[in-house]
Amino acid sequence: MIKFCVMSSTLLSVWALIVFAQAGPLVLPGSPLAGLTSQELELFRMGREDFSEVETAEDGLGPAYNGTGCSSCHASPAIGGITTMTEVRAGRRDENGKFTELTGGTLFHLFSIADHRCQVQIPDEANVIARRAPIPLFGAGLVEAISDQTLIESEDPEDRDGDGISGRAARIVDIATGRQRIGRFGWKSQHATLLAFSGDAYRNEMGITNDLFPDEVALGIDPEQLKLCSPPKKGVEDVRDRRTQLRGIDQFENFMRLLAAPQRGVVDSAALGGESIFQNIGCQSCHTPVLFTAQHKNPVFDRKAVALFSDLLLHDVGTGDGIEQEAAEANEIRTPALWGLRFRRPLMHDGNSSTIEDAVLRHAGEASAVIAKYRELPQGEKASLLAFLKSL
Numbered sequence: 001m002i003k004f005c006v007m008s009s010t011l012l013s014v015w016a017l018i019v020f021a022q023a024g025p026l027v028l029p030g031s032p033l034a035g036l037t038s039q040e041l042e043l044f045r046m047g048r049e050d051f052s053e054v055e056t057a058e059d060g061l062g063p064a065y066n067g068t069g070c071s072s073c074h075a076s077p078a079i080g081g082i083t084t085m086t087e088v089r090a091g092r093r094d095e096n097g098k099f100t101e102l103t104g105g106t107l108f109h110l111f112s113i114a115d116h117r118c119q120v121q122i123p124d125e126a127n128v129i130a131r132r133a134p135i136p137l138f139g140a141g142l143v144e145a146i147s148d149q150t151l152i153e154s155e156d157p158e159d160r161d162g163d164g165i166s167g168r169a170a171r172i173v174d175i176a177t178g179r180q181r182i183g184r185f186g187w188k189s190q191h192a193t194l195l196a197f198s199g200d201a202y203r204n205e206m207g208i209t210n211d212l213f214p215d216e217v218a219l220g221i222d223p224e225q226l227k228l229c230s231p232p233k234k235g236v237e238d239v240r241d242r243r244t245q246l247r248g249i250d251q252f253e254n255f256m257r258l259l260a261a262p263q264r265g266v267v268d269s270a271a272l273g274g275e276s277i278f279q280n281i282g283c284q285s286c287h288t289p290v291l292f293t294a295q296h297k298n299p300v301f302d303r304k305a306v307a308l309f310s311d312l313l314l315h316d317v318g319t320g321d322g323i324e325q326e327a328a329e330a331n332e333i334r335t336p337a338l339w340g341l342r343f344r345r346p347l348m349h350d351g352n353s354s355t356i357e358d359a360v361l362r363h364a365g366e367a368s369a370v371i372a373k374y375r376e377l378p379q380g381e382k383a384s385l386l387a388f389l390k391s392l
């Protein structure tokens, strides 16, 4: 982690600005970004409608799927948030430690359409099984507008500054454009754009094929058998709306891009004190308080401070789920944003932490020295730090 050394003083002042800029109008979770044009508000409204729709087998759902709509897993405390659903991933690690994907990728499908001939089972060869919790989408458009360069500048893969914290930018190919990009969405930073994630989720979570992901897949089921389980089709199922020409994946992208960021909760004096402890013991090394968006033709995204509390880099904090995915190693997880933490339970990529304190205590690996400092804090300071985290 190198950016803190060079940026600490500017960060501090920006951070203070953000804390004291809370007094604006109340932004309820699930609201659109402030300052949208009426046309953008209409895109947001239409996008939310599609995002919340419940699909059936006649609409292309399945044959294997995890949810009947994006909102099956992104609905609390408002559309775009999370639910308590966790997904399963599986794969195989051989005697030499090499990870291989089984037929159909790593995502397991929990459900299948009638008559369930294509119900997925964990294949015998699988010896790695992992669970993943949903990630809330509030402020996702701002995260998308952070430049690749910003993320590359803060990575330190060789740990050249010797602080024990490395952090890698996830170099991936964006399926929507075919371009080399830096991933920032998903627990493995597997996507760089909301359009690519929409295509991925539409096919992989719901079984609805689209321009970006045109083929049906299901873990452990060969494509020929999958065809037999689906009603006959004429190509991809995500068709353009006759009036707007938008595809489902464009609608999801619009909704997520225009969702407002989570607003800070009440910042009392304990929380304020906790904020400096968070910084002093080094949590901010990975949970970077603020990143800035690049220049953007839309003023809503143009050079904005994004108070997300994440560097969006891949780290090994000893909790890795064993799955290699895109640029991420088996033991790497992308630092989650902490904004909106008060609306989220359970925590961590696997949803295995029921409290914030438990999530903190599970950090090891690159975070070991920081967590050792946390453990040594006097009780009062620990309470302040937790009050700060609960105010996010």
Ligand code: HEC
Pocket (backbone or CB within 6 Å): 066, 067, 068, 069, 070, 071, 072, 073, 074, 085, 086, 087, 132, 133, 134, 135, 136, 137, 140, 184, 185, 186, 187, 188, 194, 197, 198, 201, 202, 205, 206, 252, 256
């Ligand atoms: C069955 C539950 C489920 C459904 C249905 C679902 N998601 Fe998700 N979503 C998840 C999970 C779990 C993750 C974390 C995935 C990971 O990284 O492995 C996630 C992550 C995301 C992210 C990454 C957010 C970030 O900031 O990193 C986006 C974007 C997203 N989902 C969009 C969608 C869209 C669009 C749909 C509908 C087409 C959808 N999801 C349907 C469970 C779901």
Ligand code: HEC
Pocket (backbone or CB within 6 Å): 165, 278, 281, 282, 283, 284, 285, 286, 287, 315, 316, 317, 319, 320, 333, 334, 335, 336, 337, 338, 341, 344, 346, 347, 348, 349, 350, 356, 359, 360, 363, 366, 367, 370, 371, 374, 389
């Ligand atoms: C080396 C980088 C690093 C440091 C240092 C670090 N974290 Fe994290 N943090 C992570 C990563 C990566 C995860 C996700 C781990 C997982 O899900 O398995 C995480 C997860 C969390 C979560 C759970 C968030 C969620 O949405 O589930 C909380 C809360 C958190 N960290 C707080 C802290 C606090 C407080 C400190 C300082 C005491 C700290 N972290 C230090 C990288 C770091």
